[in-house]
Amino acid sequence: MLLTLILTSMSVVREKEMGTMEQIIVSPITPLEFIAGKTLPFALIGIADAVLIMAIGTLWFGVPLRGSAPLLFGCLLLFLLTTLGLGLLISTLCQTQQQAMMSTFFVFFPAMLLSGFMFPIANMPEVVQWLSLLDPLRYFLVIIRGVFLKGVGLEVLWPQIAALAVMGVAVFSLAVARFRKTMG
Numbered sequence: 420m421l422l423t424l425i426l427t428s429m430s431v432v433r434e435k436e437m438g439t440m441e442q443i444i445v446s447p448i449t450p451l452e453f454i455a456g457k458t459l460p461f462a463l464i465g466i467a468d469a470v471l472i473m474a475i476g477t478l479w480f481g482v483p484l485r486g487s488a489p490l491l492f493g494c495l496l497l498f499l500l501t502t503l504g505l506g507l508l509i510s511t512l513c514q515t516q517q518q519a520m521m522s523t524f525f526v527f528f529p530a531m532l533l534s535g536f537m538f539p540i541a542n543m544p545e546v547v548q549w550l551s552l553l554d555p556l557r558y559f560l561v562i563i564r565g566v567f568l569k570g571v572g573l574e575v576l577w578p579q580i581a582a583l584a585v586m587g588v589a590v591f592s593l594a595v596a597r598f599r600k601t602m603g
């Protein structure tokens with residue numbers, strides 16, 4: 420999550436800082452082509468990172484993958500859609516790389532704390548539990564635990580997958596809309 424957030428937000432803001440955004444605006448490239456060019460490489464890096472972590476977990480630490488690898492991969496793509504969208508959204512709100520870096524950490528650390536990774540969500544105050552429903556990492560962690568450790572499938576994880584899909588499409592669409600507005 421941190422990797423894709425930082426890389427996406429920093430790459431677009433770097434174009435603004437270097438003054439090359441104006442050159443991109445007057446070029447024949449469309450905003451969607453620019454967004455694809457800025458997010459696709461980082462999506463591939465995120466996929467490679469996840470595959471490496473899964474390989475280390477299964478081969479080195481002996482954690483068995485009890486569920487469906489294609490299901491886990493599909494959910495990973497939904498999660499990456501969300502994190503890349505958040506990174507792109509951050510880049511549309513920031514003018515400098517320092518702002519983008521700080522904004523990324525202001526998004527990442529609360530997301531990590533609210534996800535249930537460090538502290539059980541059930542032990543959090545009720546208001547915070549409701550707030551954690553806006554955290555995509557919360558849903559992805561449930562999916563990872565379910566597929567990796569319990570071997571559950573789509574019939575059990577569909578609420579988390581649906582929430583992740585809705586968040587991913589919403590955040591990425593908002594980021595693309597804001598980006599088009601800043602380019603136009």
